[in-house]
Amino acid sequence: MKTLLLVIICLTVFSHVIAQQYKYIDSNKVMRLRDYQKKIADSPDYQLVEIKKLVPNIVLDIRYATRNNFMHKAMYKLAKAYVRLPVAKALKEVEDELNKQGLGLKIFDAYRPYAVTVSFYELVKDTVFVASPRRGSRHNRGCAIDLTIINLKTGQDLDMPTPFDSFSVKAADNYPNLSKAKIANREMLKTVMEAHGFKINKSEWWHYDYNGYSNFPVMDIAFEELN
Template sequence: MKFKKIILLWCFSVLLFSCKSTQLDSTKSTVLLDISNEVDENKFVNLKNYSNDFVYDMKYATDDNFLKEKVYPCDECFLRVKTVKSLLEANKTFLENGYRIKIFDCYRPKAIQKKMFQLVPNATYVANPKKGSIHNRGGAVDITLVDSLGIEVDMGTKFDFFGEEASHNYQNLTEEILANRKFLKEVMLQNNFKPFDSEWWHYNLNGSNTDKVENLKWNCN
């Protein structure tokens, strides 16, 4: 009987841990938190709890995306702590220059990655879920810039434009657009991010390719 109790307790603890580990908490803090107090660099946190200086247009929490359907329950931006730290520093530089980051996508569950790849089975634009995207690892952001009036800076194409014009290497653009892309890229490079060649909006935190692919979902409050 004692042995059975031990087994039951162990099974319950495993189940409890599993429940906790497969759901991200969308609860908002009543005050802004200090990211420097987070000691676990790999922990997933909600960016909205650490800054009010970002603009959000989370495309996959709407049907305004290439999937033509809402696939996130709500417009939260979860990232690993180390990603948030670098993103806050990058946004600080943009703010000093009269701009701020507008976010289209952050952490993405692997299940959503599978759906995207089914629609666009081209690894140039959508990572193969067998390998996993940096989005699935909590180390990638899809972003643009807005000015002090909240107007998007002209980057030449829309977000999630699947064509050569979205590439960093594409040069048949106006000087203004090339300068805008260069500004975004330089600041992100200075803050531990690297660009994704075929998408001007996509940036990966350096070293995040070795992090674990996750399929964590989140609740909505």
């Protein structure tokens, strides 16, 4: 009897936790591990692949795996960058093109589990710089990337309009009152990304969406599960 009671309590708590997590969105719209595993068996493009596997020389600075982010705490247990297979292939083309000029990409964030988007929203309560949990982020679809350009010789970031995640009007894709160098660097990133199937976010110079993002669902699979 005691065991039965314990099972009932555990199930109630568990279903409450799940309901809380999906209080902003229909849970059928969020793909979880089991459905993902089924899907990738016949649709390889759905695979979330580690960018490093396809683009070994890309530099990672995964801010949400550190305390150096606007949440001031680590949101990811692993400092990894995953995107859907076609997105990784497109990034490889961008990296190759930049490498010819002695430059390369540095990734701040890529695929982000839906639960993390909910945590961001609950802290910020704003949907200009963080995605609405009602539709999820394109990061949740494995089709958005936050990045900058580095000089391969020095390892330094190019001079961009603002730091990553600055939440400033100066981060807008067309903000004009900046030095010539900042504008030139922002435009160089935009040109190379747009040539390979990405579109810049209007409020954030560092954020790009892959053009085919609507073909992929919002996902809630932690990095440890993908690993």
